[in-house]
Amino acid sequence: MREGITPAEALGIVLAETPVLPAERVGAREALGRVLAEPVVAGRRIPPADNSAMDGYALRAADVADARVEAPIELRVAFEVAAGATPLSRVGPGEAARILTGAPVPPGADSVVRQEDVERDGESLWVRVAPPLGENVRTAGEDVEPGDRVLEAGALLGPAHLGFLASLGRSVVAVRQRPRVAVLSGGDELVEPDGDVSTGAIVSSNSYSIAAQCREFGAEPVYLGIARDTPQDVEAHLRAGLRADVLVSSAGVSVGDRDYVRGALEKLGCRLLFWGVQMKPGYPLAFGRLGETGEGGPLVFGLPGNPVSAMMTFDQFVGPALRKLAGSTALFRPLVNARLAEDLEKKPGRLNFVRVRLERQGDEFVAHITGNQSSGVLRSMILAQGILLFPAEASRLEAGTQVRVQVVDSSVFAADTPGF
Amino acid sequence: MREGITPAEALGIVLAETPVLPAERVGAREALGRVLAEPVVAGRRIPPADNSAMDGYALRAADVADARVEAPIELRVAFEVAAGATPLSRVGPGEAARILTGAPVPPGADSVVRQEDVERDGESLWVRVAPPLGENVRTAGEDVEPGDRVLEAGALLGPAHLGFLASLGRSVVAVRQRPRVAVLSGGDELVEPDGDVSTGAIVSSNSYSIAAQCREFGAEPVYLGIARDTPQDVEAHLRAGLRADVLVSSAGVSVGDRDYVRGALEKLGCRLLFWGVQMKPGYPLAFGRLGETGEGGPLVFGLPGNPVSAMMTFDQFVGPALRKLAGSTALFRPLVNARLAEDLEKKPGRLNFVRVRLERQGDEFVAHITGNQSSGVLRSMILAQGILLFPAEASRLEAGTQVRVQVVDSSVFAADTPGF
Helix, strand or coil: CEEEECHHHHHHHHHHHCCCCCEEEEEHHHCCCCEECCCEECCCCECCCCEECCCEEEECHHHHCCCCCCCCEEEEEEEEECCCCCCCCCCCCCEEEEECCCCECCCCCCEEEEHHHEEEECCEEEECCCCCCCCCEECCCCCECCCCEEECCCCECCHHHHHHHHHCCCCEEEEECCCEEEEEEECCCEECCCCCCCCCCEECHHHHHHHHHHHHCCCEEEEEEEECCCHHHHHHHHHCCCCCCEEEEEECCCCCCCCHHHHHHHHCCEEEEEEEECEECCCCCEEEEECCCCCCCCEEEEECCCHHHHHHHHHHHHHHHHHHHCCCCCCCCEEEEEEECCCEECCCCCEEEEEEEEEEECCEEEEEECCCCCCCCCHHHHHCCEEEEECCCCCEECCCCEEEEEECCHHHHECCCCCC | CEEEECHHHHHHHHHHHCCCCCEEEEEHHHCCCCEECCCEECCCCECCCCEECCCEEEECHHHHCCCCCCCCEEEEEEEEECCCCCCCCCCCCCEEEEECCCCECCCCCCEEEEHHHEEEECCEEEECCCCCCCCCEECCCCCECCCCEEECCCCECCHHHHHHHHHCCCCEEEEECCCEEEEEEECCCEECCCCCCCCCCEECHHHHHHHHHHHHCCCEEEEEEEECCCHHHHHHHHHHCCCCCEEEEEECCCCCCCCHHHHHHHHCCEEEEEEEECEECCCCCEEEEECCCCCCCCEEEEECCCHHHHHHHHHHHHHHHHHHHCCCCCCCCEEEEEEECCCEECCCCCEEEEEEEEEEECCEEEEEECCCCCCCCCHHHHHCCEEEEECCCCCEECCCCEEEEEECCHHHHECCCCCC
16 A cells, blocks of 8 residues: 555546446436447438428429529419328429428429418419529438437437437437445544534534535435444444445544544455545545455545545545546546735645635636635635645745636636627 | 517526526535525534644643753643543643544643644653643634524535535525426427337427426426427417426427417417527527516527527527526626637628537637538537637638637536646
């Protein structure tokens, strides 16, 4: 096991150990936001039949080849084709059929003239322009032919994909499974939010922020509750999470004297891959895997107990792993350059993740520190729209410096107007 | 009713008619992504009691005021305080208590020295530094006092908020109701995706893309199915949607000769506010409201039948209305400048919404047209990462021009690295 590694080394180890989950088949309507696990091959033609792109008249182009505004040609309106109807009649020479947009072009006809280009009087139709052959006819299979590979594996399914799948008649689609994350916390001092805090107990708030982070990263949290400070209870809680894809434990406020989690994990066969990352907040982060590489045991993250440290380490390491599990290739948050609004200082050695508010000034972002950066104070995370990366080796960043910021709150990109 | 108005006029009318929905109370764990409807006032203290910020020893600062490394002062370790325990014993003069991070500071003690600054031998503790009074003690209520207004109405609840609410012991929270959207389509030519298309019928794919768009904008779709082309069936379907906050109908491929929707809406008391917007795709968009302004009848959108037109008009008008209903103030997508990769031409008169793929080149975006822009072809929407605004009065945009693009796929902002 490695100890005290850099955040980049830690992330490398985590992602190397993270598989992509296998496929499952879900109802196409329920597939929003999922990643396609197989290409989609069309089973039908779109459009299904030659159909009209306009409201107008279906006819034989040869009949009206000499039509001009000054010398319109007369045809007889023989019948009408509604959209969705199967035209049984045939358009004969000298005939036309009234047709609506989307309706199938009847046999015999080869072109459609727009209703703006004709004059009608009862059964008489005066055509004033000569349409090129095939004018205003959408040919069967113009968009999709059976056998066409229309969507590729890896596509993130959005509303347009779902509409398209519907138009292909697909009711079921193969997507990557959603990661399931077992969440537990541990510590005799912890109680659930409805517990008694009058005796100095602390609410296990981490479970709630972590479960919400799982959802934000597209995963399904399974909350296992609070393990008490005995080896037996810790082991029992961990065992309850072994069927998940990821096991996330957050300690109580201290791990010092009573860290049974590590012992229990080792007993269950967890290979611990690292402990301790050169970052602040969040040094005491542990990562391992149950079972051999490739064997599919859950990834195990032991997060620090401080609320901000727990959220930050989740954000930096668990989140990208969840996205990889789900088949996504966009693992990381947006990165922007911003101008620092005030001086920042720290001891050199660890990469600091500084919570900032992002103010838009023209095309530029200005980063403001969100007050108290103590790792016990969730308020800095509530206000955080971005996470400023204060490099490990640096000890001072002056106001006005350009800094790199991970964007947490994507509404900072939202515009005040639609642009029109 | 106004006709043929600009997109900006249409949006103005829609938003002026759109209320913010009333509040509901939901479980705090289920409140992710919701907008707070009332300020949150703390009902308890955080931290609940004076507690230790370090693993170390609680003592009386006055006892060790003269301690130095060369001349440590001896105290007696009288007892130990675990995190979460209520300390019943008192630290007397000349005494210290072993204490873990987060554990309540016992009566009598006023400061904590870190374990790195002492040497212990059985009950004897040698203190090598003199702590300032209050050193390493987090005071009760330091972060939050009862009565503090800790979150403001309008806050979008993220994972940190949920953790914070848990730590306050809040199990229920007042948020804006989620908009419910009744979705229907109409046309004799339409079938559900599992219907028979061999006779020229067309799949009602719009309902599926629209329901997914509702979800993406945070709303709850209620799909009412396909209304047949009779006034009775259209009216029956519309009535089924009257309890929703928004009613979205999309016609079949044509509305021309058989638009019963408008008649049925008027019969139900809908005030139609506009019909026809100077945009492409999407001209035949209708908007109205059932009931008087302020009375709370549903907003009614009659979308065009073409798949791309339906999605585009939803995106531009229904989406921002849904966000406003839900209490959000970030109504619009991000807007970026991009360099146009190829020439674009159109007739002047209507604002064109051109589907583009966005390529990142350094700090710049390059916009590539996503092939066939026909309003019948969903593939252009599937590939669209952005919507280029081709102004109404313009007729030509040359390759290399700077254009304005609404960002649809926010993963275009995602970085290839975490930035460290």
